[in-house]
Amino acid sequence: MSLLINDNCINCDMCKPECPNDAISIGEIHYQINQNLCTECIGHYNKPRCQLVCPINNTIIKDYNNIETKKHLWNKFILIHYNNKS
Ligand code: SF4
Numbered sequence: 001m002s003l004l005i006n007d008n009c010i011n012c013d014m015c016k017p018e019c020p021n022d023a024i025s026i027g028e029i030h031y032q033i034n035q036n037l038c039t040e041c042i043g044h045y046n047k048p049r050c051q052l053v054c055p056i057n058n059t060i061i062k063d064y065n066n067i068e069t070k071k072h073l074w075n076k077f078i079l080i081h082y083n084n085k086s
């Protein structure tokens with residue numbers, strides 16, 4: 001499943017540059033994750049990079065409304081990084 005950023009976010013910008021999929025952006029109130037681009041960092045890191053760098057506990061959490069299998073996340077990784085490249 002992709003991750004989401006909740007209201008604990010203090011807009012510190014630590015996570016955005018760390019995302020290998022460019023899935024994090026500045027939202028209206030706090031930073032947000034594009035569920036179409038978040039792969040839980042599969043293909044890049046063993047653990048979600050944004051969670052590792054976020055200084056506020058329990059701010060970047062699993063989105064249980066958007067459950068995806070590992071296979072789905074791998075397919076997303078391939079689509080993001082290898083599709084449309086010649
Ligand atoms: S888990 Fe990885 S891919 Fe998803 S938003 Fe965080 S850094 Fe980006």
Ligand code: SF4
Nearest residue numbers: 009010012013015054
């Ligand atoms: S690192 Fe955490 S607190 Fe900082 S912008 Fe990202 S989600 Fe918000």
